Amino acid sequence: MAKGRGWLIFLIIFAVVMFFGMVFIIGLMSAFQNKPAVRAGTVLQFDLSGMITEHFPREPLSREFEGAHLQLHDIRKALAMAEVDDRIKGVYLRVGTPGIGWAKAQEIQGLLRRFRESGKFVVAFMETCDEKAYYVALAADEVYLQPHAYTALNGFASEVPFIKRMFNKLGMKPEVENIGKYKSAGDILKRESMSPAHREETQAILDEVYETFLSGVTEARKIDRQALVSALARGLYRAEDLLDLKLVDGLKYETEVTRLLKEKAYGAEATDSGTRKLRTISVSQYARIPAKEVGLGKGSKIALIYAVGNIVPGKSGYDPLMGRNMGSQSIMHMLRSARENSLVKAIVLRIDSGGGSALASDQMLAEIQKTRETKPVIISMSDLAASGGYWMALAGDAIVAQPLTLTGSIGVVSALFDMSETYDKLGIDWETVKTSAHADMPTEKRPLTPEEWAQFKKLTRDIYDVFVQKVADNRGKSFAEIDKIAQGRVWTGNQALHYGLVDSLGGLEAALAKAKQKAGLAPDAETSWLVYPQPKGFFETLMEKLSVQAARTLARTRQEWAAINALPPELKQALKRFAVLAHVRRGEILAIPAVLPEIR
Numbered sequence: 001m002a003k004g005r006g007w008l009i010f011l012i013i014f015a016v017v018m019f020f021g022m023v024f025i026i027g028l029m030s031a032f033q034n035k036p037a038v039r040a041g042t043v044l045q046f047d048l049s050g051m052i053t054e055h056f057p058r059e060p061l062s063r064e065f066e067g068a069h070l071q072l073h074d075i076r077k078a079l080a081m082a083e084v085d086d087r088i089k090g091v092y093l094r095v096g097t098p099g100i101g102w103a104k105a106q107e108i109q110g111l112l113r114r115f116r117e118s119g120k121f122v123v124a125f126m127e128t129c130d131e132k133a134y135y136v137a138l139a140a141d142e143v144y145l146q147p148h149a150y151t152a153l154n155g156f157a158s159e160v161p162f163i164k165r166m167f168n169k170l171g172m173k174p175e176v177e178n179i180g181k182y183k184s185a186g187d188i189l190k191r192e193s194m195s196p197a198h199r200e201e202t203q204a205i206l207d208e209v210y211e212t213f214l215s216g217v218t219e220a221r222k223i224d225r226q227a228l229v230s231a232l233a234r235g236l237y238r239a240e241d242l243l244d245l246k247l248v249d250g251l252k253y254e255t256e257v258t259r260l261l262k263e264k265a266y267g268a269e270a271t272d273s274g275t276r277k278l279r280t281i282s283v284s285q286y287a288r289i290p291a292k293e294v295g296l297g298k299g300s301k302i303a304l305i306y307a308v309g310n311i312v313p314g315k316s317g318y319d320p321l322m323g324r325n326m327g328s329q330s331i332m333h334m335l336r337s338a339r340e341n342s343l344v345k346a347i348v349l350r351i352d353s354g355g356g357s358a359l360a361s362d363q364m365l366a367e368i369q370k371t372r373e374t375k376p377v378i379i380s381m382s383d384l385a386a387s388g389g390y391w392m393a394l395a396g397d398a399i400v401a402q403p404l405t406l407t408g409s410i411g412v413v414s415a416l417f418d419m420s421e422t423y424d425k426l427g428i429d430w431e432t433v434k435t436s437a438h439a440d441m442p443t444e445k446r447p448l449t450p451e452e453w454a455q456f457k458k459l460t461r462d463i464y465d466v467f468v469q470k471v472a473d474n475r476g477k478s479f480a481e482i483d484k485i486a487q488g489r490v491w492t493g494n495q496a497l498h499y500g501l502v503d504s505l506g507g508l509e510a511a512l513a514k515a516k517q518k519a520g521l522a523p524d525a526e527t528s529w530l531v532y533p534q535p536k537g538f539f540e541t542l543m544e545k546l547s548v549q550a551a552r553t554l555a556r557t558r559q560e561w562a563a564i565n566a567l568p569p570e571l572k573q574a575l576k577r578f579a580v581l582a583h584v585r586r587g588e589i590l591a592i593p594a595v596l597p598e599i600r
Contacts, residue, residue: 036281036285036286036288036289038085038087038088038281038286038289039087039279040086040087041089041265041266041279042088042089042280042281043088043089043090043091043092043261043265043278043279043280043281044078044079044082044088044090044280044281044282044283044286045091045092045094045280045281045282045283046075046078046091046092046093046094046282046283047070047094047096047282048093048094048095048096048098048108048133048136048137049094049095049096049097049098050069050070050096050097050098051069051070051099052069052070052071052072052075052098052099052100052108053069053070053071053072053308053324054071054073054306054308054350054352054382055071055072055073055074055306055308055350055531056071056306056308056324056533069099070283070284071284072104072107072108072382073287073306073531074283074284074287075108075111075283075287076111076508077287077291078283078287079111079112079115080291080296081287081289081291081294081296082115082120082286083114083118084118084294084295084296085294088120088286089121089264089265090120090121090122090123090261090264090265091112091121091122091123092123092125092257092261092280093112093122093123093124093125093136093137093140094124094125095124095126095127095129095133095134095136095137096127096128096133097128097130097133098132098133100132100383101382101383101384101404101406102132102209102212102383102402102404103381103382103383103384103401103403103404103405103406103493104382104383105132105135105136105404106212106402106403106404106507107382107402107507107508108136108139109135109136109138109139109216110139110507110509111507112136112139112140113139114509116139116141121141121142122139122140123140123141123142123144123257123260123261123264124137124140124142124143124144125144125145125146125252125254125257126143126144126145126146126248127146127149127254128146128149128150128151129145129149129152129153130151130152130153131152131153131155131156131213134153134217134247135213135216135217138216138217138220138221139220142249142260143248143249144248144249144251144252144256144257144260145239145242145243145248145250145251145252146239146251146253146254147239147251147252147253148238148239149238150237150238151236151237151238151241151242152236152237153231153232153236153237153242153247154232154234154235154236154237155210155232155233155235156206156209156210156213157206158202158205158206160188160194160198160202161188162187162188162191162192163188163189164188164189164190164192165192167189170422171419171420171421171422171423171424171425172417172418172419172421172422173417173418173419173421173447174186174189174190174415174416174418175415175417175418175447175448175453175456176190176413176414176415177413177414177415177456177457177460178411178413178488179411179412179413179460179461179463179464179488180410180411180412180464180487180488180489181197181487181488181489182197182200182201182409182411182487182488182489182490183409183411183412183413183487183488184197184198184201184488185387185411185413185488186413186415189415197489201490204495205406205490205492208404208492208494208495209404212403212404214228214229217247221246221247222246223245223246227245228245231245239251258278261278262276262278265278291528296528297528298526299525299526299527299528300343300345300519300521300525300526300527301341301343301344301345301527301528301529301530302344302345302346302348302512302515302516302519302528302529302530303338303341303344303346303347303348303529303530303531303532304347304348304350304508304529304530304531304532305331305334305335305338305347305348305349305350305532306350306352306531306532306533307326307331307349307350307351307352307353307364307389307392308324308326308350308351308352308353308382309323309324309325309326309352309353310323310324310325310326310355310356311325311326311328311353311355311356311357311360311361311364311388311389312325312326312328312356312357312360313327313328313329313359313360313363314328314329314330314360315327315329315330316330316331316533325356326353327360328357328360328361328363328364330533331364331367332363332364334532334533335347335349335364335367335368335370335371336367336371337532338371338375338530338532339371339374339375343530344375344530345375345515345519345521345527346375346376346377346378346515346516346518346519347371347375347376347377347515348379348380348508348511348512348515349368349378349393349396350380350382350511351379351380351381351382351384351385351389351392351393352381352382352383352384352385353384353385353386353388354384354386354387354388354389354409355386355387355389355390355391355409356388357388358388358391358412358463358467360388361388361389361391361392362391362470364392365392365394365395365470366395368392368395368396372395372396372397375519376397376515376518376519377395378396378397378398378400378511378512378514378515378518379393379396379398379399379400379511380400380507380508380510380511381393381399381400381401381402381405381407381493381502382402382405383405383406384405384406384407385406385407386406386407386408386409386490387410387411387412387488389407390407390408390409390410390501391467393407394470394471394475395474397514397518398503398504398514398518399501399502399503399504400502400504400505400506400507400511400514401493401496401497401502401505402493402505402506402507403492403493403494403505404492404493404494405492405493406490406491406492407490407491407492407493407501407502408486408489408490408491408495408496408501409488409489409491410467410471410482410485410486410487410488410489411467411486411487411488411489412460412464412467412488413460414459414460416442416443416448416456417444418444418446418447418448419444420445420446420447423445430445432445438452467486468482468483468486471486471501475500476500477500485499485501493505
């Protein structure tokens with residue numbers, strides 16, 4: 001008996017030792033794999049295609065159902081390192097169809113232009129192109145397009161789906177209250193077409209994107225503006241059309257571009273021999289190298305907090321339909337961590353969010369205000385910082401936006417769904433027992449009474465007034481002044497600067513300059529980022545991979561993501577908007593923007 005117990009104990013100890021031994025070996029292998037070698041004469045290959053997010057730790061589940069994709073944080077780091085790394089000869093920009101907004105396009109173009117100032121080359125190659133991809137490629141020394149390629153340079157359009165009639169067929173009746181003339185967040189549910197205000201707002205945004213594109217192209221390519229306007233009106237669909245208008249430097253296959261890159265990197269003699277291969281490293285791989293290896297990453301610490309996704313109470317997470325969720329508790333924890341870190345001199349809060357819960361937005365605003373008492377907080381806006389995203393931004397010492405950032409949308413919306421007809425069609429009957437007339441509110445099982453609807457509208461109006469007053473207090477204006485430019489309207493960064501809703505225009509580098517100034521650092525002082533959220537530790541990631549619940553979630557989300565990803569982008573946005581309205585606590589008032597234009 002004792003002998004049997006001894007063997008059992010031995011086997012348990014052996015299993016534990018083997019398990020942790022394997023974990024240790026895997027950890028060592030991962031550590032070595034994460035630092036690629038870079039040899040002299042390497043070209044940094046930047047594949048501008050697919051979804052490009054701001055930043056997130058490489059979590060197994062997110063990677064599984066969203067796929068591996070580029071992060072703007074990695075692009076920024078890689079280009080900054082490549083500027084000073086003598087082993088990197090230049091950048092090969094392979095242009096596809098990037099999943100980014102226009103503010104990110106402006107940011108990436110600016111990063112590439114800054115890289116060129118180092119004296120190194122940037123060569124762009126396109127198999128096809130649309131306006132946004134081409135706009136980024138304007139930063140290159142030379143732009144080449146594959147012969148016979150299909151192109152789609154034909155102006156800008158935005159298509160918006162409305163799903164009211166679909167809900168009617170299902171017996172679902174959305175009860176939506178928008179506060180603000182332009183607050184069209186609930187319009188996809190309660191209308192069958194654009195309101196005049198919605199159309200006006202969308203047209204204004206399209207016009208500004210169009211003007212930005214025209215100015216960028218005519219300046220970079222030195223071509224006549226009217227000739228470009230006429231060409232876009234006709235539509236540029238063939239590679240030869242772009243060459244005739246001098247929008248590209250030539251039509252080349254990728255093998256020919258590779259030969260050109262070898263000539264630039266190694267000289268004509270090495271190219272003529274035909275034996276030397278082009279040595280490249282991807283942006284993602286190169287970004288894994290510690291910045292200190294090339295002499296960067298030193299100096300005072302500036303905290304960089306990424307606030308990305310739909311704003312919800314609680315912790316950040318991921319939803320296959322809604323995408324990333326920005327949990328107020330998670331952001332508040334990061335702010336406290338940066339605030340209490342004695343090495344951190346200032347904080348840059350990078351926002352890419354269309355809003356969400358008004359309650360959660362206000363919680364984060366309060367935490368930012370508290371943090372400002374100790375350290376400067378600069379707001380840097382990405383593609384989106386609208387409604388709840390703008391609400392939380394108000395507490396910053398300064399707000400910096402790109403010219404085509406979509407921001408503002410100072411307004412609120414609340415929604416309930418009357419599903420009584422749906423339940424009737426399904427043969428489901430409900431009985432309710434309550435202590436007072438409105439004890440079951442909010443509920444989807446019956447329509448609102450006139451008294452309840454009046455209360456519903458009043459609560460929504462009260463939150464709107466609070467939002468407007470907070471903007472007025474933080475931007476040094478009166479309630480009436482803000483109410484006039486609020487009304488739920490989405491503004492571009494340019495427009496927001498004009499109306500005093502942001503302080504200056506620029507990307508993350510401009511925000512860093514502000515942070516240095518507020519922290520009392522010299523403009524040329526060396527700094528390094530302390531990035532939040534920080535990547536999960538190896539053991540934490542391993543446990544997540546091994547968790548049964550994670551496996552169940554993975555199986556479910558893979559199927560959901562595949563189905564959702566097959567939909568047109570405009571319909572995906574409509575479903576996402578519905579999910580935001582339905583996902584939060586029933587009856588909660590939301591600070592989400594108008595239906596944002598999917599510009600193409």
